[in-house]
Amino acid sequence: MMKETNAGQARAVRAVLWDVDGTLIDSREYHWLSWRGALAAEGFALTRGQFESTFGRRNEEILAGYFPAYAPEDVSRVGAAKEEEYRRLIRERGLALLPGVARWLERLKAEGWLQAMASSAPRENLDAIASALGLGKYFDAVVSAEDVTAGKPDPQVFLAAAARLRVVPRACVVVEDAPSGTEAARRAGMRVIGVLSSHAELEADVVVRTLEELPDDAFDRLLEGRRGDEPER
Numbered sequence: 001m002m003k004e005t006n007a008g009q010a011r012a013v014r015a016v017l018w019d020v021d022g023t024l025i026d027s028r029e030y031h032w033l034s035w036r037g038a039l040a041a042e043g044f045a046l047t048r049g050q051f052e053s054t055f056g057r058r059n060e061e062i063l064a065g066y067f068p069a070y071a072p073e074d075v076s077r078v079g080a081a082k083e084e085e086y087r088r089l090i091r092e093r094g095l096a097l098l099p100g101v102a103r104w105l106e107r108l109k110a111e112g113w114l115q116a117m118a119s120s121a122p123r124e125n126l127d128a129i130a131s132a133l134g135l136g137k138y139f140d141a142v143v144s145a146e147d148v149t150a151g152k153p154d155p156q157v158f159l160a161a162a163a164r165l166r167v168v169p170r171a172c173v174v175v176e177d178a179p180s181g182t183e184a185a186r187r188a189g190m191r192v193i194g195v196l197s198s199h200a201e202l203e204a205d206v207v208v209r210t211l212e213e214l215p216d217d218a219f220d221r222l223l224e225g226r227r228g229d230e231p232e233r
Contacts, residue, residue, distance in 0.1 A: 014223060015114040015167040017158050017190070018139075020121060021056070022177030022198040024101055025129060030089040031055065038082035039066065055198075056178050058120055058151045059083075087128045095132045098197060100211030105138045108219065116141040118161040118174070120151045141165050152180040155188035162188070173222050175211075176204070191222040 021027055032051050039046045044066055054062045059079035063070065067078070108115055115138055117126050123144035130136050141164040148156040162169050174185035174192040182204045185192035194204030195211060205222055208214055 013167065013171060014112075014219075015116065015162065015165050015172045016108055016219065017116050017118040017161045017172055017174045017185075019174070019176045019178070019181050020117055020119040020126065020129065022098075023175045023195050024097060024117075024135075025095050025133070026098060026197060027086075027090070027095060027129075028055065028198070030086050030093070033089060034082045034085035035062075037085055038078055041081065042067070042078060056120070056152075056180065058145060061151070083122055083125060087125060090125075090128050090132050095129060097133060098195075098210065100214065104211055104214070105135070107216075109138055113219070114140045114165045114167060116143060116161040116165055118143045118157045120145050120148070120157060122146065152178070153183035153187065155184045158185055158188040158190060162190075171223060173219050176202075179203070193218070193222070 018024055021031070032048070035051055036046050046066075054065070059082065060075055063075045063078055067074070070078075105115070117130075117139055119126060121144060123142065123146050126142055126144055130139070141161060143157050143161040143164060147160050148154075150156050158172070158174055159169065162172050169189040172188075172190040174181070174188075174190050175195065176182045176185060176192055177195045177197045178199060179202060182192050182194050182202050185204075192204045192206075193211075193214070194202030194207040196202065196207065196209045201207075206214070206218060
């Protein structure tokens with residue numbers, strides 16, 4: 001399990017909020033395989049195009065499109081089967097961090113930035129990813145699907161992560177790979193770095209192909225001139 005920040009700890013004044021798939025890792029193929037298998041068990045032959053068009057959305061939204069007559073318990077059952085298969089693939093096949101991620105996780109931690117995972121994925125998936133890669137030491141908070149009621153581009157996931165860290169939104173930098181995520185960051189009043197790992201273009205304060213391209217002062221410069229470094233109370 002990943003550690004959580006508590007009210008008794010000293011607070012850093014800046015934070016980086018990480019989306020997960022497409023920024024920390026690329027597990028798109030595991031999602032494809034697990035969705036294909038779960039839907040095949042329901043008699044639905046998922047195409048790659050269908051998968052790509054819904055990738056990154058919440059499970060309930062995806063399944064409502066495929067099975068509009070399904071009761072909530074059936075949606076939950078199929079979604080749970082998909083996620084269990086996804087976690088099995090992680091455990092058995094492993095994962096790798098995307099280029100530049102390890103360097104930045106270490107650097108930001110050393111420089112006193114708070115860091116959080118902020119994803120619409122289930123918490124068990126995030127724990128599986130952190131366990132497979134040994135990431136728990138870097139993250140002070142985790143916000144997952146269970147913590148929000150609306151997916152991106154709603155800013156809820158990023159605002160919840162900032163609140164959990166007790167850092168004001170304008171002192172946060174988001175790392176994202178999807179247009180819905182960069183829009184969510186903008187709506188939350190946060191700076192955003194866009195990584196072109198899954199989309200050809202993004203609207204963000206800084207856009208890079210990989211995090212290896214970022215200069216050493218990239219995160220600091222995004223918050224230069226922004227007031228409100230005090231932690232929320």
